[in-house]
Every structure is written in structure tokens, then in C-alpha cells.
Amino acid sequence: MHAQAHKFSVAPMMDWTDRHCRAFHRILTRHALLYTEMVTAAAVLHGDRARLLARAEDETPVALQLGGSDPAALAQAAVIGEDFGYDEINLNVGCPSDRVQEGRFGACLMAEPQLVADCVAAMQSRVRVPVTVKCRIGIDEQDSEADFNRFIETVAAAGCRTFAVHARKAWLDGLSPKQNREVPPLDYARVYRLKAARPDLTIIINGGIADLDEAQAHLAHVDGVMLGRAAYQTPFILAEVDRRFFGSDAPAVARAQAIEALIPHIERHLASGGRLNNVVRHILGLYHGQPHARAFRRHLSENAVKEGAGVNVLLEALKIAEPARPIIAAAE
Structure with a gap:
């Protein structure tokens, strides 16, 4: 995968970023990093993986996002994902839905940084492609900057070099997943400070970024930007991404x-x-x-x-x- 691939990415979104969505987005941008919907490790191991992991040959660069908290199962699922041709394995430590919490994965794992570190280490030991983490800046009452930094430090010590950070905390009790994308206030500055404190890590910022001008502004402080709803609901903005973020001189698709x-x-x-x-x-x-x-x-x-x-x-x-x-x- 190109070293600059993380400069601009389209966020993994449940029920949205399936293989058909990615086929369409790849027509609009050849260089942006695309993500699958979150797929649980259990589904990869025991479900219809040919359907779950189907991807087009020309989809690269594309990352598989996994959900789970069992290091051995995640490692096995990561191997399968790599065999399917994914360029990166990303661990979901940001989804706040009740169903995800019941399975002990997603944002609730921010309360267990050592377990996340163990999951990352297990996956990295089995695959050659990068293993990355997508997280929030905090959860529930565990949302101080010290808590966030401790999480990052613990997971980075296990070998994770790339973090995509949704710059909102998640309320695991009392807010729906939709509300968790809108109600907790954005704190981009906390993500900027993380990058300043850890220049050795690749830090991607996510959350509430509405257009390419906003995305460009964030790049003064972090390594990459990740757009979710804006990229999905107004997809033609992706046609400008290759020229603006990757220096492509190919004409934008109409x-x-x-x-x-x-x-x-x-x-x-x-x-x-x-x-x-x-x-x-x-x-x-x-x-x-x-x-x-x-x-x-x-x-x-x-x-x-x-x-x-x-x-x-x-x-x-x-x-x-x-x-x-x-x-x-x-x-x-």
C-alpha cells in the first residue's frame, strides 16, 4: 500500500460501505483508502466469508475492518482477510452500538487498552499487512486526556503505528449510535495534541468533517483525514480527492x-x-x-x-x- 494512502480515506460505515459502495467510490477516486463495513471476527471464521469479504480486484487500496476482542480469533480472521487481498486490517474500537457492546468489541474496548494491545499484537504476528486501530477520544466517564493518552500509549507499545481517531467521545449508555455521531462535542484539538506528542505515529482525524476544505485544513496538524457521511451523502466530492490530496494530474471523472x-x-x-x-x-x-x-x-x-x-x-x-x-x- 502506498505510504500516502492514509492522507485521505472514506470511513468504514455499517450498512453503507459494502463492496458496491466501494466499487462506486473507487471510480471517483483511485487513491483514497477505502474501508469495508465492520465485519466481526466470528463472522469471518464461521459465516459466509466469500460474501462478507468479497472485493473487486481493482479496489486497492482497501482495508478490512474487524470487530472482536479475542486475540486468537482476530488473528485468524486477519490472516483470512490478508488472503482475500486486503491491504490493511483495522480493529474497530469506536462503534458504540448495544449489539457491539454485548459482543465485547467496539468502543467499549477503550476501557481495556491492554486487551486491545493484545489483539493488535496477535494480528500483527500473523499478517504482513499493517494492523491499525480506529477509536474514539474517550468513553463515558473515562474521557480525560490522560485516559486517551494511556490508551494510545498502551496500544502503540504493542506495535500499532496508525490510529484513526473519531474526535468525539462515545456514551455507551443513553445514546444511540446515531446520537453518538452527533451529540458528544467534537474535540479536534485533542487529536492534534496527540500527533504533536507522538510524531512517530500516523494519526488520522475523523468526525464531522463536511468537505474537502475542512479536510485540507486538518492536514496542517495530522497525517490524514477520514470522511464518513459527507463522502457517502455527497459522493461527487471524491472526484477531486486525487488531484487535491495525492497530486494526480489525471482529469477528474464527471x-x-x-x-x-x-x-x-x-x-x-x-x-x-x-x-x-x-x-x-x-x-x-x-x-x-x-x-x-x-x-x-x-x-x-x-x-x-x-x-x-x-x-x-x-x-x-x-x-x-x-x-x-x-x-x-x-x-x-
Whole structure:
């Protein structure tokens, strides 16, 4: 994986960053680091791993995010992830949902830094790709800067060199996962201070970053930025990432080009028995802010869910969004 890959990444998001979403995002940006949804180590070991870990050959750089707290199981799952071609294994120490807590993984693990260190060490001993951690700045009453620094120091001592930090604490009792993304106040300065204190670590900042201007500003203080909801809900901002953050001189893809480039992926998915909506639900925000955005979304939302819906539905939506543009014909 390129040394600069962490400079800009799209956050792992449950129910959102599946393989279809990543196929679309990779068309918009060739260089941003993409993440899977969180997959539990148990699911990798005992579930349908061919489905859970499916990825496109041209998806690199892409990281597999694992959830769990059993070092041996995580190590085994990391090996499987590496065998599937993932460029990084990331441990989720940030998700605050009740289901995750019941499984003793996610943000509740911030209360057990030595266990996180043991998990990281176990994974690192079995794989060649980097093992990284995504965490919060604190949880519940354990949210002082000293607590946060102790967590980082303990996990870094086990060999973790890269931390993606959501700059909010998580309330594990009383707030929903959605509220935990919005209610606890952002504290970017704490993440900046971590980088200043530990220049040897790669520190990526996450949480509430709305656009590329904000992302650029953060890079004065940390090594990388991670966008979540902004990248998903207004995905066309990703078309500027390669030029702005990675120095690419390749022309940015246009919206219609992105749709047309996604069609082979859609056709393969449909041919394997999948549904159109599995893919196009991830592109509803592509024309955000454009004149026909609402009609584009409505056409896809109403028609892509229908039994037997094919690529023609997407091409009709594209014609609505860009009525003056010649549209390619759907394959018969």
C-alpha cells in the first residue's frame, strides 16, 4: 500500500460501505483508502466469508475492518482477510452500538487498552499487512486526556503505528449510535495534541468533517483525514480527492462518466442474481446540489427496487439528471 494512502480515506460505515459502495467510490477516486463495513471476527471464521469479504480486484487500496476482542480469533480472521487481498486490517474500537457492546468489541474496548494491545499484537504476528486501530477520544466517564493518552500509549507499545481517531467521545449508555455521531462535542484539538506528542505515529482525524476544505485544513496538524457521511451523502466530492490530496494530474471523472463506468459492475451483479438497488442505493447523492438531483433520486428510489429492474432504470435516471447529454444504450 502506498505510504500516502492514509492522507485521505472514506470511513468504514455499517450498512453503507459494502463492496458496491466501494466499487462506486473507487471510480471517483483511485487513491483514497477505502474501508469495508465492520465485519466481526466470528463472522469471518464461521459465516459466509466469500460474501462478507468479497472485493473487486481493482479496489486497492482497501482495508478490512474487524470487530472482536479475542486475540486468537482476530488473528485468524486477519490472516483470512490478508488472503482475500486486503491491504490493511483495522480493529474497530469506536462503534458504540448495544449489539457491539454485548459482543465485547467496539468502543467499549477503550476501557481495556491492554486487551486491545493484545489483539493488535496477535494480528500483527500473523499478517504482513499493517494492523491499525480506529477509536474514539474517550468513553463515558473515562474521557480525560490522560485516559486517551494511556490508551494510545498502551496500544502503540504493542506495535500499532496508525490510529484513526473519531474526535468525539462515545456514551455507551443513553445514546444511540446515531446520537453518538452527533451529540458528544467534537474535540479536534485533542487529536492534534496527540500527533504533536507522538510524531512517530500516523494519526488520522475523523468526525464531522463536511468537505474537502475542512479536510485540507486538518492536514496542517495530522497525517490524514477520514470522511464518513459527507463522502457517502455527497459522493461527487471524491472526484477531486486525487488531484487535491495525492497530486494526480489525471482529469477528474464527471458524474455521467462515473455512472457509465459503474455499469459493468452492475451487470455482473445482476447476472449473479443480485438486485439493481443493492448497487444504486449508494449513488443517490451523486447529483447533490445539481438542478435535477431530486428527480434523479426519486426515479432510482422508486424503480430500482422493482423486481427485474435492470441497467435501463439507471440510464433513465441519468437522462433525467443530464437531459442534454447523449446516453449510452443498455446492453441487451
